[in-house]
Amino acid sequence: MSSRTALPVPVLLSLLTALSLTIVPLPGSLAYARPEWVLMVLVYWGMAFPRRIGIATAFLSGLFLDVLQNHVLGQNALTLAAAMFIVLQIHPRMRVYPVWQQSVVVAFLVAFVLVLNIWILGTTGYPPESALYWLPILTSAVFWPPIYHLLRDTRRRWLLHLT
Amino acid sequence: MVIVLALALMALDHRFYQLQTLRSVLATVAYPLQVAVDTPIRLGTRVLESFSHHEQLVLENRLLRSELLELRARQLRFDAVQAENDRLRTLLHTATQAPERVQIAKLLAVDLDPFRQQIVINKGRRDGVYSGQPVIDAHGVIGQVLSANWTSSTALLISDPGHALPVIVARTGLRSLAEGSGNPRRLHLRHVPPQEDIEAGDLLLTSGLGGRFPADYPVARIVSVEHRPGAPFLAIAAEPLAALDRSREVLLLWTDDSQPEAFREHALE
Numbered sequence: 001m002s003s004r005t006a007l008p009v010p011v012l013l014s015l016l017t018a019l020s021l022t023i024v025p026l027p028g029s030l031a032y033a034r035p036e037w038v039l040m041v042l043v044y045w046g047m048a049f050p051r052r053i054g055i056a057t058a059f060l061s062g063l064f065l066d067v068l069q070n071h072v073l074g075q076n077a078l079t080l081a082a083a084m085f086i087v088l089q090i091h092p093r094m095r096v097y098p099v100w101q102q103s104v105v106v107a108f109l110v111a112f113v114l115v116l117n118i119w120i121l122g123t124t125g126y127p128p129e130s131a132l133y134w135l136p137i138l139t140s141a142v143f144w145p146p147i148y149h150l151l152r153d154t155r156r157r158w159l160l161h162l163t
Numbered sequence: 164m165v166i167v168l169a170l171a172l173m174a175l176d177h178r179f180y181q182l183q184t185l186r187s188v189l190a191t192v193a194y195p196l197q198v199a200v201d202t203p204i205r206l207g208t209r210v211l212e213s214f215s216h217h218e219q220l221v222l223e224n225r226l227l228r229s230e231l232l233e234l235r236a237r238q239l240r241f242d243a244v245q246a247e248n249d250r251l252r253t254l255l256h257t258a259t260q261a262p263e264r265v266q267i268a269k270l271l272a273v274d275l276d277p278f279r280q281q282i283v284i285n286k287g288r289r290d291g292v293y294s295g296q297p298v299i300d301a302h303g304v305i306g307q308v309l310s311a312n313w314t315s316s317t318a319l320l321i322s323d324p325g326h327a328l329p330v331i332v333a334r335t336g337l338r339s340l341a342e343g344s345g346n347p348r349r350l351h352l353r354h355v356p357p358q359e360d361i362e363a364g365d366l367l368l369t370s371g372l373g374g375r376f377p378a379d380y381p382v383a384r385i386v387s388v389e390h391r392p393g394a395p396f397l398a399i400a401a402e403p404l405a406a407l408d409r410s411r412e413v414l415l416l417w418t419d420d421s422q423p424e425a426f427r428e429h430a431l432e
Contacts, residue, residue, distance in 0.1 A: 020200050023273040031277040059169070067189040068196070069275050070310065070317045074172030081169065120173065126324045128278035129345075 010158045011053060014041050014151060015061055023068055032132040035140040036110050038065055038076075039083060043106060044151045046087040047094050049162060058084035072124050079116040083109050099145045107141035187288075190312035197273050197283060197315065204272040263377065264417040266290065268298075270410070271315065280323035280347060280407070282306075286415060287314045295375055297416040303381040303404030304328065304369060305413055320407050321382070322347045329373045330382050333366040335359075341367060341382060341401060347408040350383050352399035357390045359397070367401060377418050 007015075018037035026034060038061055045053040062077030069076070086109065087094070094105055114134060121127045268284040275281045286292050288311045296308040298318045306320040321328050322343040330341045330352075337359055341350045355361060365385045371378030383401035390397050 016196065020196055023197065023275070024200050025204065025272045025274045031274055034274075034277075062169075063189065064193060067186060067193050068273075070279075070281055071276065072173050073186060074169040077172070078169035124173070126279075130278070133278065 007053070007057065008159055008162065010154050011045050011049075014045070014154065015057075017041075019061070019064060019068060022065065029132075032130075033135050033139045035143045036113065036136050038062075039080060039110060039113055040106060040140060040144060040147050041151070042080060042084060043087050043109060044148060046084055047091045048151075048155055049159075050088050050091050052162070054088060055081045055084050072120065075117065075120045075124075078120070079113045082116060083113050086112070099148055102148065103141040103144040106144045107137050110137045110140045186310060187312045190310075191314060194312070194314050197271050200273050201271045265299075265414045266417075268292075268413050268415050270413065275317075278345070280306075280320035280326075280343060280345065281309065282318050282320065282413075284316055284318060284413060284415075285314070287312045287316050289313055290415075291417070292316050292415060297376045297380075299380060299414050299416055300405045300410050300412070301414075302406065303383070304376065305405045305407060305410070307375055308415075318413075320347065321403060321405075322350060322407055328376065328382060329370045330367040331370040332361055332385075333368050335361070335365075337361060338370055338372070339367075348402055350401045350403060352385075352401060353396065355397045355399055356395070357397055361385065361388055361397070361399065363387055377416070 015038065018041040021037045022034070025031075042053070042058050042061065046058070058080040059077045062075075062080035063073065065071075065076040065080075066073050090105070094102060097105065111134070114137065118127050118133065266286065268286040271283040271285055273283055275283070282305075284298075292308055292311045294308050294311045294316075296311070298305045298307060304321055306318045306323070306326065309317045309319040319326055320343070321341065322345065324343050324345045326343045328341045328350075329338070331338050337355070339352045339355055341352055344351055352367075363385050367382045367385065369376040369378055369380045369382055381404050383403045385399060385401045387400045388397055389399075
């Protein structure tokens with residue numbers, strides 16, 4: 001039972017890498033263009049192993065992200081879990097899309113997460129006023145193909161036995 | 164169900180401060196990750212430093228030595244003035260100023276939300292840091308501790324749009340609030356009527372009225388005062404004296420009154 005519920009090591013490592021990439025300091029205005037690494041990694045694994053990587057994983061990574069970024073506890077947990085719910089609904093369709101079309105879906109998911117985030121920021125504190133807030137939609141879509149190939153190779157090398 | 168859980172968490176965290184322990188525990192788990200991100204960057208700067216020229220180091224050393232001498236000389240006078248001040252205050256039967264203690268904390272090279280002005284420092288409750296504690300650098304006020312975890316803490320800079328600091332103008336004693344603007348080089352003073360005597364170049368000090376910051380620490384220098392016709396108040400911009408976006412080390416300040424102890428006891432209960 002525990003081997004079924006536990007996260008496979010490569011998945012865990014990729015999530016940790018995504019979390020670190022989220023807090024790596026970037027010079028100046030590049031920080032606004034930071035892609036939503038954690039969401040992208042979650043989307044891939046949700047798509048690949050919808051029975052293992054689900055809302056609970058997304059919720060926990062979101063909670064971790066909240067602490068790392070010092071947001072209200074539960075903000076990213078909520079938004080990532082909601083995005084994961086969508087991914088689980090559409091994963092059979094998403095799997096057969098060509099990569100560029102998946103990029104478009106990822107862009108929509110990032111936009112969805114950002115909208116939820118700005119609502120939460122608006123009710124709990126100070127919503128960002130700059131249009132730069134929406135830049136990650138574009139950069140996440142651009143970074144999706146390399147992430148996809150990297151994670152797919154990882155899955156083929158280490159996790160072939162999983163479903 | 165997860166959504167309800169997340170909403171409940173957010174409500175609890177935002178309205179009441181019940182979740183401080185949960186946040187601390189999670190932050191302690193997250194700390195190794197932050198250190199892992201910070202370490203290669205720190206090593207990189209150290210390698211660069213060790214390759215810098217000998218002449219440059221000698222020059223820097225000389226500069227620092229002359230600065231130290233100058234500061235020591237000033238310190239001599241400061242001690243005398245402090246003693247005189249205490250004596251005069253006892254004569255006047257007013258409270259003497261509490262002595263203060265500082266500790267150096269290093270910034271961790273991690274990025275938080277780019278739209279908030281926050282920093283992570285490598286001192287936590289283990290070192291006696293408490294939330295609300297003032298953070299300064301060699302030039303002026305930086306901000307205050309927002310959440311103190313076991314090994315690290317997050318501090319809110321005075322330039323955050325959600326931060327307001329009670330200040331006085333050193334020249335005239337005019338009281339005001341310095342609000343952050345989201346830009347680390349700008350603060351705004353609100354609600355100053357146009358007839359007040361205030362001009363560019365005036366120094367702003369903490370007034371000590373908020374109870375968080377001790378009085379008379381330099382905060383910012385006013386760069387522009389503008390009166391728009393028809394506006395009820397002046398539009399005043401000030402530039403923080405502390406290097407908010409450039410410093411690698413900050414100072415944590417303890418004022419030796421009973422407040423932090425009381426705070427900690429309260430938090431322990």
